Amino acid sequence: MSGAGGGKGTKMTRMLEGAGDIVRTHRLRKEFEDLVAVDDLDLKVGPGLLYGMIGPNGSGKTTAIKMLVGLLRPTAGKAYVLGEKVPIVDNISRIGYMPQEMAIYADLTVHENLELFSRLYSMDRELFEKRERELLKVIDLSDRRDALVSQLSGGMKHRTSLACALMHDPEVVFLDEPTVGVDPELRVGFWKYFADLKARGKTVIMTTHYMDEAVRCDLVGMMRLGRLIGEGTPKELMAMTSTSDLESAFMTMARKVGT
Amino acid sequence: MPLIMITIFGYTFGGDVKNIDVCVVNLDQAPANQSMAGAIISELGTRDTLDIVRVYSPSDAYLDPVAIGREKVEDADIWAIIFFNETFTQDAAAIAGDGTGQSALVRLIADGTNPNIVQAISNDILTAIRAVLGTSAFVVPISISTDLVYGEGARFIDFFAPGVMGLAAMMVTFMLSIISFIHERTTSTLDRLLTTPVTEGEIVAGYALAFGLVGLVQSIVIILTAVALFEIQIVGNPFTVLLIIFVFGAGNQGMGFLLSSLAKNEFQAIQFIPLILFPSLLLSGVFWPIEAVPAFLRPVSYFVPLTYAVEGMRSIMIRGWGMGSIWPEFAVLVIFAGIMLLLSAYSLRKRR
């Protein structure tokens, strides 16, 4: 199965050369004591792309995203989001972030969580109600709108968390494993929504452990031990490694760089 | 840590009230070597219950020392003045000799805000009188008349109520703040908040406002209960009391945020609760006056914000003072809150 952007690979890559990158990093590095979590990462993500980061546990995906959204201070290197150096301040309301952990208030209802985040972005009431209806449909929780988050299932909490990140309709959204624990049917729905976001010119940067999701991304970055060991459209990556799926492509790449 | 606590506890709990500041006015005209007042005063001086700030002698009479002393008590600079009149030795001798005349009178003009202190002062005077007369005297020709400047009819509960309010406000705001911050941290909602346009200052201010109000509501409940059940006195303006609670609650919220953001993990953060609560509980004058805190620990008392909250509230509720008189305590609390909130906003920012 080929991804949405699969066929236009070369064109995409070329587009990345241009200015107006949504995310751009230069030798971005994060060390925790003697552990190098992100090792000289060079990333470039243009507008309107669905960028997927894959890599084993501990490969530095979350750390990289946290630096981009301004939660972790880079040890070295530079990073720009929407043209602003991180931690971004002026453009902060143009980004959305869904942490890997639940990160919603368990003692509030789904509605209250959404409302809270809409308030933090100073959204007006009318817009909020419209967005809420829309997002509740996407996460399929319209009928649980007034349920306490603590009483929802794990997957439902996760879906609520996604909706909170998307509430203010950000231009670029960082999603750390948005589909973990979400049932297959709903994941299809999510991907429809991501495609929709993309169609509206939004940029999605996400991490995932599901290879069938990664192939739907326009660009895939393969992380290993904090390093980007391969990047390209899923088609390119598979072609480069003469493999037929991303999983084997990753393995081959990993073998190529050694270690 | 537990060692320090038990030590403080041992030194303060049930400790004697000591170093109570008083002035003495001695107008006794008996020659110095025969003056009974002089003997009593020097006996008082050898004991550590009272700290005699100043002794006014007959040569100070033109100053009207009683009026000055009373004023000092009214300003709460000293707890009491002890007054011996011109004929003190004479009266005592007369009544001891032939049982005639009026009994010699020690006049005590005291701040009744804390009944325990007044009690301690008059007990100490009695002890000193007995020491001077020696064990032989079985009729004590001297009596003490006490005249309270504040807190006429104040009971221990009146002294205690402001302390409980302060302590309760501190417990709820400080502990809730530590716990909510840990919660925000561990559930990553804090991360999420920090990626919104909301600034660190706004997060801290929001919490401070919320917890200040929590402290406020709690105090209203305590006041109403104390008034209804124990008929405590509130001489001054209860709204000033609530203002103190609000500022104090906001400060504690900041302190909780600050400490839990300094902590590496939630276990460390939780340990801050007793670390802060214990000294406040023991050293701030909630249960016993600061005067009962051993002298070497008293400097610590002056670093405990609760000391100022409780003192301020007592001044309002028992002395009937207004903002014009309690502003030093209030200022300390405002500074405390300001520093804590700024530091906690700063530490939030530094976390990145």
Ligand SMILES: Nc1ncnc2c1ncn2[C@@H]1O[C@H](COP(=O)(O)OP(=O)(O)OP(=O)(O)O)[C@@H](O)[C@H]1O
């Ligand atoms: N706060 C921290 N302190 C110390 N080490 C950390 C910290 N956060 C992450 N690490 C380490 O950095 C490395 C990268 O972690 P990171 O969370 O970025 O991995 P990841 O790719 O997101 O993994 P996963 O797929 O499991 O989410 C790991 O070895 C991790 O142990």
Ligand SMILES: [Mg+2]
């Ligand atoms: Mg991760």
